[in-house]
Amino acid sequence: xxxxxxxxxxxxxEAPPRRRIPGQVVLRRxxxxxxxxxxxxxLCFAMQELSPGxxxxxxxxxxxxxxxxxxxxxxxxxxxxNDPILQRYTRFIGNLATGDLGTSYQYKQPVTSLIxxxxxxxxxxxxxxxxxxxxxxxxxxxxxxxxxxxxxxxGSGFEAFFAGMPPYWLGLVLLVVFAFELGWFPAIxxxxxxxxxxxxxxxxxxxxxxxxxxxxxxxxRGLKQPFAVSARTRGASEAEVRRRHVLRHALLxxxxxxxxxxxxxxxGAVLVEVIYARPGLGQVLVNAVSNQxxxxxxxxxxxxxxxxxxxxLLVDLLYVVVDPRLRTxxxxx
Amino acid sequence: MKxxxxxxxxxxxxxxxLAALTAVVSACGGSSSTAAPANTTSVVGVGAGAKKVEGTxxxxxxxxxxxxxEPTCLDPHNLGDMPQTYVARQYLDSLVSMxxxxxxxxxxAEKWNISKDGLQYTFYLKKGVNFTDxxxxxxxxxxxxxxxxxxxxTQSSTNLVYLLxxxxxxxxxxxxxxxxxxxxPYSPFLDVLxxxxxxxxxxxxxxxxxxxxxxxxxxxxxFILKKWKKGQEIDLVRNPNYNSPPADANNQGPAYLDAIxxxxxxxxxxxxxxxxxxxxxxIFNIPPEDFAAxxxxxxxxxxxxxxxxxxxxxxxxxxxxxxxxxxxxxxFNYAANTAAxxxxxxxxxxxxxxxxxxxxxxxxxxxxxxxxxxxxxxxEKLLDEAGWKKxxxxxxxxxxxxxxxxxxxxxxxxxxxxxELTLYQNVQAAAKEAGFEVTLVPQxxxxxxxxxxxxxxxxxxxxxxxxxxxxxxYIVASTxxxxxxxxxxxxxxxxxxxxxxLAAAATTDRKKQAALYGKAQxxxxxxxxxxxxxPEQTLLGISKKLKGVWIEPSEGExxxxxxxxxx
Numbered sequence: 068x069x070x071x072x073x074x075x076x077x078x079x080x081e082a083p084p085r086r087r088i089p090g091q092v093v094l095r096r097x098x099x100x101x102x103x104x105x106x107x108x109x110l111c112f113a114m115q116e117l118s119p120g121x122x123x124x125x126x127x128x129x130x131x132x133x134x135x136x137x138x139x140x141x142x143x144x145x146x147x148x149n150d151p152i153l154q155r156y157t158r159f160i161g162n163l164a165t166g167d168l169g170t171s172y173q174y175k176q177p178v179t180s181l182i183x184x185x186x187x188x189x190x191x192x193x194x195x196x197x198x199x200x201x202x203x204x205x206x207x208x209x210x211x212x213x214x215x216x217x218x219x220x221x222g223s224g225f226e227a228f229f230a231g232m233p234p235y236w237l238g239l240v241l242l243v244v245f246a247f248e249l250g251w252f253p254a255i256x257x258x259x260x261x262x263x264x265x266x267x268x269x270x271x272x273x274x275x276x277x278x279x280x281x282x283x284x285x286x287x288r289g290l291k292q293p294f295a296v297s298a299r300t301r302g303a304s305e306a307e308v309r310r311r312h313v314l315r316h317a318l319l320x321x322x323x324x325x326x327x328x329x330x331x332x333x334x335g336a337v338l339v340e341v342i343y344a345r346p347g348l349g350q351v352l353v354n355a356v357s358n359q360x361x362x363x364x365x366x367x368x369x370x371x372x373x374x375x376x377x378x379x380l381l382v383d384l385l386y387v388v389v390d391p392r393l394r395t396x397x398x399x400x
Numbered sequence: 401m402k403x404x405x406x407x408x409x410x411x412x413x414x415x416x417x418l419a420a421l422t423a424v425v426s427a428c429g430g431s432s433s434t435a436a437p438a439n440t441t442s443v444v445g446v447g448a449g450a451k452k453v454e455g456t457x458x459x460x461x462x463x464x465x466x467x468x469x470e471p472t473c474l475d476p477h478n479l480g481d482m483p484q485t486y487v488a489r490q491y492l493d494s495l496v497s498m499x500x501x502x503x504x505x506x507x508x509a510e511k512w513n514i515s516k517d518g519l520q521y522t523f524y525l526k527k528g529v530n531f532t533d534x535x536x537x538x539x540x541x542x543x544x545x546x547x548x549x550x551x552x553x554t555q556s557s558t559n560l561v562y563l564l565x566x567x568x569x570x571x572x573x574x575x576x577x578x579x580x581x582x583x584x585p586y587s588p589f590l591d592v593l594x595x596x597x598x599x600x601x602x603x604x605x606x607x608x609x610x611x612x613x614x615x616x617x618x619x620x621x622x623f624i625l626k627k628w629k630k631g632q633e634i635d636l637v638r639n640p641n642y643n644s645p646p647a648d649a650n651n652q653g654p655a656y657l658d659a660i661x662x663x664x665x666x667x668x669x670x671x672x673x674x675x676x677x678x679x680x681x682x683i684f685n686i687p688p689e690d691f692a693a694x695x696x697x698x699x700x701x702x703x704x705x706x707x708x709x710x711x712x713x714x715x716x717x718x719x720x721x722x723x724x725x726x727x728x729x730x731x732f733n734y735a736a737n738t739a740a741x742x743x744x745x746x747x748x749x750x751x752x753x754x755x756x757x758x759x760x761x762x763x764x765x766x767x768x769x770x771x772x773x774x775x776x777x778x779x780e781k782l783l784d785e786a787g788w789k790k791x792x793x794x795x796x797x798x799x800x801x802x803x804x805x806x807x808x809x810x811x812x813x814x815x816x817x818x819x820e821l822t823l824y825q826n827v828q829a830a831a832k833e834a835g836f837e838v839t840l841v842p843q844x845x846x847x848x849x850x851x852x853x854x855x856x857x858x859x860x861x862x863x864x865x866x867x868x869x870x871x872x873x874y875i876v877a878s879t880x881x882x883x884x885x886x887x888x889x890x891x892x893x894x895x896x897x898x899x900x901x902l903a904a905a906a907t908t909d910r911k912k913q914a915a916l917y918g919k920a921q922x923x924x925x926x927x928x929x930x931x932x933x934x935p936e937q938t939l940l941g942i943s944k945k946l947k948g949v950w951i952e953p954s955e956g957e958x959x960x961x962x963x964x965x966x967x
Contacts, residue, residue, distance in 0.1 A: 344666065
């Protein structure tokens with residue numbers, strides 16, 4: 068979204084992009100975000116409509132349920148399952164707009180309270196993994212990028228290896244080695260702090276691989292940029308050039324990627340939560356999908372859509388923080 | 401593994417119904433019996449029932465119990481899924497407690513009697529018992545429980561299907577006497593009531609409505625539900641005032657343990673690891689691949705319990721070709737080689753079933769078990785006689801039609817874990833030798849739920865039923881349940897079988913019941929209506945530090961109020 072700053076070679080030489088008045092920008096963004104959410108909601112509704120199977124049966128207990136016919140009919144009546152489609156659609160959108168996500172078929176609890184109970188552990192996991200990914204990726208880039216063939220290959224080899232690693236497999240390996248064999252971490256620690264590291268690493272390592280890859284490319288290009296050269300001529304040490312000038316330049320694609328990664332990590336959390344027996348949205352979503360608990364599926368989908376939208380707005384703001392060129396441009400405009 | 405993940409709704413249920421809807425053969429003249437506590441030593445079920453334990457119980461400590469699936473509602477009057485009954489047993493008491501032979505002993509009911517016509521069950525309740533919210537347990541409370549269970553608002557398919565067809569009403573005779581009136585005699589009624597699905601809950605708590613009662617039900621049991629941390633665990637603490645244990649409990653006072661952490665660990669290997677590392681002191685369902693290791697581990701005790709009911713079996717569609725022909729059904733039974741299939745798929749952790757009902761069911765008889773051991777020659781001969789001839793590809797044909805068997809199953813790994821699929825593939829390969837072309841058709845859950853009840857969409861499909869009585873046969877094989885969903889999926893119509901089972905429901909004479917249930921098993925086995933695979937099983941892995949655990953026989957619920965932790 069938005070005027071993506073030029074991050075390609077020579078970007079520093081281009082004129083800073085002109086920015087609109089922030090108020091107008093914010094308004095446009097918000098309208099855009101609402102449209103995205105409305106589209107997501109409509110898609111959810113369509114999926115509900117198209118999903119096969121008797122919804123009353125799902126409400127009455129899913130696969131193993133043996134409800135009598137009268138009970139099925141009473142349930143269809145109660146949930147308005149036989150109302151005309153337009154009526155159901157407007158009711159659905161209207162409820163969403165007022166923050167009413169309905170009642171879980173399985174749990175008989177409001178979806179909003181189910182989500183608010185479970186969202187905490189998942190957000191903690193996602194945020195810690197994302198931070199951890201940066202903490203792993205940045206030093207490796209700083210230490211290896213543009214530092215000769217051997218170091219460089221080592222760094223990019225490490226990144227390629229982890230970027231391609233399936234989290235499910237990685238999670239099991241970490242669990243077997245560090246919890247089962249070495250006993251350093253609990254196997255079923257739940258939400259206790261000492262049980263956070265392994266699940267967070269499971270999500271962070273592949274992400275660190277990705278982040279490292281894009282950061283390294285940009286970093287190596289940056290080292291050859293005129294601004295790096297001029298910094299050196301001003302007498303800045305190589306370490307300072309790398310840290311203060313080139314790294315800042317190279318972080319932009321990674322920041323963009325992070326916006327995407329936070330959404331993707333929530334889906335990745337599903338597997339991790341099952342392996343490590345952690346509570347969270349992932350487990351709830353898996354149960355909901357397999358039991359056709361549509362209100363919960365829709366509720367979590369809408370939440371993830373919302374998170375994507377919010378994170379992308381934040382990423383746009385973050386550009387300004389990371390890239391001083393944008394800061395002046397905005398200030399001047 | 402399989403049983404654990406699967407969302408098995410109380411299959412058990414229906415049978416009650418069954419007996420029900422029918423114009424039952426009433427009037428067989430039940431004898432008035434003041435229930436005599438059964439003698440607990442006659443163990444029929446494998447591994448079930450209270451056992452005498454060596455050692456002196458120690459008070460205190462928190463038990464971490466690792467299990468697989470998390471219930472969606474902790475009030476077992478709602479829905480009726482197996483994980484509900486396992487945990488509910490820890491905080492709810494029932495009216496009676498079932499014994500492995502199908503008799504019952506007193507629990508919240510001190511004694512009871514059954515009217516001559518089998519239509520009135522009068523319960524004399526224990527006095528001085530309170531729910532853990534302070535509400536007294538009395539006849540009004542029992543009445544409230546039956547009413548809540550039958551209220552459609554609770555969406556309890558289990559109990560509606562169970563009770564509705566036979567239940568007429570409840571009368572409070574005095575503060576501690578309550579009478580349940582039935583529309584029709586139903587002799588397994590007491591066994592049904594023993595399940596935690598019919599545990600007694602506080603009327604005050606139930607009056608809050610389903611939304612709250614699902615999260616914090618209140619009983620009279622040995623533990624109190626303190627907190628449900630969804631996705632992680634249920635925290636239970638000792639009920640210090642517990643004074644209503646069943647007559648068969650070793651511990652007649654409050655529980656020894658301070659607390660139980662009922663921890664959900666969906667991954668079987670992590671669960672097993674948690675037991676080995678000591679993070680959990682007991683786990684539900686040891687993974688089959690670790691079963692041998694568990695048995696040889698000196699620090700771990702394995703308790704294996706075979707559930708009552710039909711167990712896991714392959715439904716054959718008796719209403720259409722090819723399985724409308726007895727010879728073809730027999731041939732499939734001979735050819736399937738389920739013994740080897742189960743053995744290889746579950747690596748010896750699961751016993752093989754060979755009869756209409758599981759060996760853990762009251763009135764099970766071995767007389768009609770194993771009628772169809774693997775015998776390719778007999779299978780081939782029967783198919784030849786039935787007119788199915790092998791073609792060049794080794795598949796049999798008759799009138800230009802191939803002997804194909806469409807075998808449908810739910811494709812999600814929860815429904816059909818890898819080992820279970822291996823089992824189907826083993827059967828597929830074995831049947832092929834006799835000339836059956838079995839096609840395995842995986843289906844998403846929603847599609848499977850629909851097609852599982854439409855005989856033209858399948859020739860065979862796997863299913864299972866848990867229930868504390870052999871009357872379960874009536875659910876899966878009666879004319880009355882012919883069109884009910886998930887009931888008579890084999891589409892069996894046999895008036896002789898119907899009458900035999902209804903007669904068993906109408907008598908409380910155990911000798912007569914034994915004869916009638918035996919005859920029903922004979923009819924089903926001789927007609928080769930379905931292919932038994934293996935019984936539902938509970939495999940508990942228990943640390944040797946944890947003493948006194950046993951498994952009750954109605955639903956395989958673990959009894960932890962008798963347990964204690966050593967050092």
